[in-house]
Amino acid sequence: MTIGVSPPRLEAGDKATGRARYIDDIRLPGMLHAALVTSPHAHAKILGYRLDAARAIPGVKAIVTGEDLKGPRSGGIIKDESMIARQRVRYVGEILAAVAAVDGETARRAAEAIEITYEPLPSVLSIDAALASDAPLLHEEQANYIKTVPSGGHDNVVFESSVEEGDVERAFRECDVVVEGIWDTQAQHHLYLETNGCVADVNTAGRITLFATCQSVHHIQQRIAEELGEPMAKIRVVATRVGGGFGGKHASNIHSIAAWLARQARRPVKLTLSRMQDFEIQRSRHPARIWLKTGARRDGTILARDAKIILDGGAYTDESPAVLAFALLMVRGPYRIANARARGQVVYTNKLRAGSFRGFGNPQASFAAESQLDELAAKLDLDPVELRLKNAMRPGDTAFGGEVVRSCVLTECLTRVREAQRRAAPLPPRPDRKRGLGYAVMSHVSGLMGTAANVQLRTDGSIALATGCVDLGQGSDTVMVQICADALAVPIERVSYAPQDTDSSPYNWKTAGSRSTYMTGRAVAVATVEMRDKMLEHASEMLECAVSDLELRPGGAIGIKGVPKAIGFKEIAMRSLYQAGGPIAASHGFVFDGPGFDPKRASIHRLAFANLGVYTFGAHCVEVDVDEATGAVEVRRAWCAHDAGRAINPVSCEGQIQGGFVQGMGYALTEAMHWDDQGWLTSVTLADYKIPGVLDTPPEINAIVLEDPDPSHPVGAKGIGEPSLVGAAPAIANAICNATGARVRQLPMIPERVLDAIEWR
Amino acid sequence: MSNKLAIELNVNGEPHDVLATAATPLLDALRTGLGLTGSKRGCNHGVCGACTVLLDGKLARSCLTLAVDVGERPVTTIEGISQNGTLSPVQRALLDAGAIQCGFCTPGFVMALTELFAREPAPDREQIRAALSGNLCRCSGYVKIIEAAERLAAAHAGEHQ
Numbered sequence A: 001m002t003i004g005v006s007p008p009r010l011e012a013g014d015k016a017t018g019r020a021r022y023i024d025d026i027r028l029p030g031m032l033h034a035a036l037v038t039s040p041h042a043h044a045k046i047l048g049y050r051l052d053a054a055r056a057i058p059g060v061k062a063i064v065t066g067e068d069l070k071g072p073r074s075g076g077i078i079k080d081e082s083m084i085a086r087q088r089v090r091y092v093g094e095i096l097a098a099v100a101a102v103d104g105e106t107a108r109r110a111a112e113a114i115e116i117t118y119e120p121l122p123s124v125l126s127i128d129a130a131l132a133s134d135a136p137l138l139h140e141e142q143a144n145y146i147k148t149v150p151s152g153g154h155d156n157v158v159f160e161s162s163v164e165e166g167d168v169e170r171a172f173r174e175c176d177v178v179v180e181g182i183w184d185t186q187a188q189h190h191l192y193l194e195t196n197g198c199v200a201d202v203n204t205a206g207r208i209t210l211f212a213t214c215q216s217v218h219h220i221q222q223r224i225a226e227e228l229g230e231p232m233a234k235i236r237v238v239a240t241r242v243g244g245g246f247g248g249k250h251a252s253n254i255h256s257i258a259a260w261l262a263r264q265a266r267r268p269v270k271l272t273l274s275r276m277q278d279f280e281i282q283r284s285r286h287p288a289r290i291w292l293k294t295g296a297r298r299d300g301t302i303l304a305r306d307a308k309i310i311l312d313g314g315a316y317t318d319e320s321p322a323v324l325a326f327a328l329l330m331v332r333g334p335y336r337i338a339n340a341r342a343r344g345q346v347v348y349t350n351k352l353r354a355g356s357f358r359g360f361g362n363p364q365a366s367f368a369a370e371s372q373l374d375e376l377a378a379k380l381d382l383d384p385v386e387l388r389l390k391n392a393m394r395p396g397d398t399a400f401g402g403e404v405v406r407s408c409v410l411t412e413c414l415t416r417v418r419e420a421q422r423r424a425a426p427l428p429p430r431p432d433r434k435r436g437l438g439y440a441v442m443s444h445v446s447g448l449m450g451t452a453a454n455v456q457l458r459t460d461g462s463i464a465l466a467t468g469c470v471d472l473g474q475g476s477d478t479v480m481v482q483i484c485a486d487a488l489a490v491p492i493e494r495v496s497y498a499p500q501d502t503d504s505s506p507y508n509w510k511t512a513g514s515r516s517t518y519m520t521g522r523a524v525a526v527a528t529v530e531m532r533d534k535m536l537e538h539a540s541e542m543l544e545c546a547v548s549d550l551e552l553r554p555g556g557a558i559g560i561k562g563v564p565k566a567i568g569f570k571e572i573a574m575r576s577l578y579q580a581g582g583p584i585a586a587s588h589g590f591v592f593d594g595p596g597f598d599p600k601r602a603s604i605h606r607l608a609f610a611n612l613g614v615y616t617f618g619a620h621c622v623e624v625d626v627d628e629a630t631g632a633v634e635v636r637r638a639w640c641a642h643d644a645g646r647a648i649n650p651v652s653c654e655g656q657i658q659g660g661f662v663q664g665m666g667y668a669l670t671e672a673m674h675w676d677d678q679g680w681l682t683s684v685t686l687a688d689y690k691i692p693g694v695l696d697t698p699p700e701i702n703a704i705v706l707e708d709p710d711p712s713h714p715v716g717a718k719g720i721g722e723p724s725l726v727g728a729a730p731a732i733a734n735a736i737c738n739a740t741g742a743r744v745r746q747l748p749m750i751p752e753r754v755l756d757a758i759e760w761r
Numbered sequence B: 001m002s003n004k005l006a007i008e009l010n011v012n013g014e015p016h017d018v019l020a021t022a023a024t025p026l027l028d029a030l031r032t033g034l035g036l037t038g039s040k041r042g043c044n045h046g047v048c049g050a051c052t053v054l055l056d057g058k059l060a061r062s063c064l065t066l067a068v069d070v071g072e073r074p075v076t077t078i079e080g081i082s083q084n085g086t087l088s089p090v091q092r093a094l095l096d097a098g099a100i101q102c103g104f105c106t107p108g109f110v111m112a113l114t115e116l117f118a119r120e121p122a123p124d125r126e127q128i129r130a131a132l133s134g135n136l137c138r139c140s141g142y143v144k145i146i147e148a149a150e151r152l153a154a155a156h157a158g159e160h161q
Helices: A012-017 A104-113 A127-131 A168-173 A217-228 A255-265 A275-281 A320-330 A362-380 A384-391 A410-423 A476-488 A516-543 A569-578 A599-604 A650-669 A728-740 A751-760 B026-033 B089-096 B106-119 B125-131 B143-160
Strands: A032-038 A044-050 A060-065 A095-101 A115-120 A157-165 A177-185 A197-202 A208-212 A235-239 A269-272 A288-296 A302-314 A339-348 A434-447 A450-457 A463-467 A495-497 A550-553 A557-560 A566-568 A585-591 A613-626 A633-643 A700-706 B005-011 B014-020 B052-055 B058-061
Touching: A012 B089, A012 B106, A032 A104, A032 A255, A032 A275, A060 A104, A060 A255, A095 A104, A095 A255, A127 A302, A127 A339, A157 A320, A168 A288, A168 A302, A168 A339, A177 A362, A197 A255, A208 A217, A208 A255, A217 A235, A217 A255, A255 A269, A288 A362, A302 A320, A302 A362, A320 A339, A320 A362, A362 A384, A362 A434, A362 A728, A384 A410, A384 A434, A410 A434, A410 A613, A410 A633, A410 A700, A434 A516, A434 A728, A450 A516, A450 A569, A463 A476, A463 A516, A476 A495, A476 A516, A516 A550, A516 A557, A516 A566, A516 A569, A516 A585, A557 A569, A566 A569, A613 A728, A633 A650, A633 A728, A650 A700, A650 A728, A650 B143, A728 A751, B005 B026, B014 B026, B052 B106, B058 B106, B089 B106, B089 B143, B106 B125, B106 B143, B125 B143
Parallel strands: A032 A269, A208 A235, A302 A339, A463 A495, A633 A700
Antiparallel strands: A032 A095, A044 A115, A060 A095, A157 A339, A177 A288, A197 A208, A197 A269, A288 A302, A434 A613, A450 A463, A450 A585, A550 A557, A557 A566, A613 A633, B005 B014, B052 B058
């Protein structure tokens, strides 16, 4: 009833009228403004600080530098980070000090007045430089860092991992055709329209409340407690509306600084980043170099694939081990390849750290893997779609790593986009352009970690729902309410949804990993059904009738089957509050419990996680026009089919697919962060870093939402947040090759690279 | 600071006094001076369009407009678009099409479309795309924003027949 329909988003009215409150819209009484001192060196020892001039400026209320930090290093999988650099800086833009003052201008002047002396060190700015035998070491103390999984790290290698199935060497000897190549991908910035920021407040007892634009209030709470050395009970984190995240607001970095300054000044502190700072100190997608080799029999049966992936992790580990492990698991592709091997490393470099970004290693792996699939098809003289269909995974097959996949609609996704493309009227030919079609398929996962939901029945029979899932714009608030309302057969207006606040929201790991609808949605469904059962027991006593004879009536009532007699939720609530039973509520929490990897094997391969989630599948078909004189590529139309399990809100699903595809188009064609030979990031404005505008985007991005209900979810849903980005770059690369015969193996596929490829075809 | 001047701005049909230096952008005067936080700072370089307002009925980047330069020209911000709590047709169309995701760019898109529909009640797809070419959105891929505008244009075209 409320599932499978697309009501306007709950908060859309506030967003359309300017009422929605984002982080920079918050102003507290007595609020100070923070400014940051950042490193002008890519790699240097910090020799000393002079703060006198800054302290002397009227209006300066607090200053923090690396010298003030005494606790252990923090971070995720490998604890090598510090909220402010200590002893050494490792990238241009790394935070060295922060100031809080009565207004932003005073804070900035004070930040400029802080003098820091350095001893510059030789820097490492590329994968090759990091792996050179005489490379300067970025983290000499690496062996002593606290690690939550064994890393295999040494020298400038942060992490090493490998996965192998079958006998790759022997299988290659049996192949009739082998293709091999190297692919290079760039650093992409998330470019959420709202830059990162937070506001920290402190009460008389020293308890800190921090407002944040973020992907998880619980993660930030934990990080601040760790970095400030405070118990979590003294840290409260509240989410504001979030102006986009895409993984870039996934791991905490600036929040502890604001909290520290507020604690020191005993006043609220706002710390928001300018667009340039956001580019310099947030995160990027990992640049990657991927060597890939695939072999097949003459009939198109793929027998073997071998991959080596090296990721440039930047100056700190962040999510790198998990990104690498996921890239290794995805590089085999959603195919039946019995003999596969993937080996990888992440290296430290003196650049902004790379981290979580929509796709999480899969876009890099799939760009190489799906491009090579077309090369293999060409060499076999087979149709690339037929080659994919021949080798595609089907229900019951195992994904790379050993997980058995129950729900799999890969072949349907591929045939649906092919049929849709064939049915579409041809575009008028353009004599000065070469036109081509390209396909790519992808798998991804939806799951990971823990989450929970709370529901309660209010006095008037309406429902209060709370989860820890922060809506980044993808529409999870509305989806959670739709799932809850559906289980109770009430309109969505009868369910309220609480904003995320660590004081009241049940735990949620993060809005990440395409997991909200699958994980938190599951918790909402189970908790709501549990509360419904309690309401049925009340109704059974009130109507003097067995529970099995009762039914939900639309609009908020429980009635006797076949009889008009019914009682409303309000009467049930009243009874529970004033007569018998007590308030009616339910909660459900769980950790992803699906099939995982053999734990011993996961540990040996350093997979960084024991289980991931349920697998999802998708396929893209892209039509491009290429100007062979200039190398310019224009995406004319796209057809993108993705498995939503069950689409709770079909319009939101389409929005995810279209938006993800366009972010993937940016990755494919225009977006790149550039560092100069001194390690300075030179692409620091929206004029230098080009994301797709409306005129760069095809008017037709046909989103096809397939529904193959997943058996592990009460309503069958799976996540579709990330996969739509994954297929864009390889589909476009394949379309360019289809149009011109030129194979581009480096992202972004800017005109110069396309022209080069045309010259060498 | 002592170099601030008191200036009068006509915003959403009402006069407001606000303190500004010679260098204060209109965006800051609106957001900080008047508490009108609906106009967003996405880039502060005039690229993203999230700060768009109407200045004398014409689109303007409030991050690149100096407050002291506004003079008597009426300023319309996102807060002035819906009247008495009723969404404007443009806002309604964006809601109904599912064109709003994170919403940070939305005020700018509302302003751009409001200006377009004021001069052209039934624009075609190319006019819509041209009118939105100064606004960046990172969530939607623009498809549903264009759909919303096309539906509104079709409704207007129907009314005129």
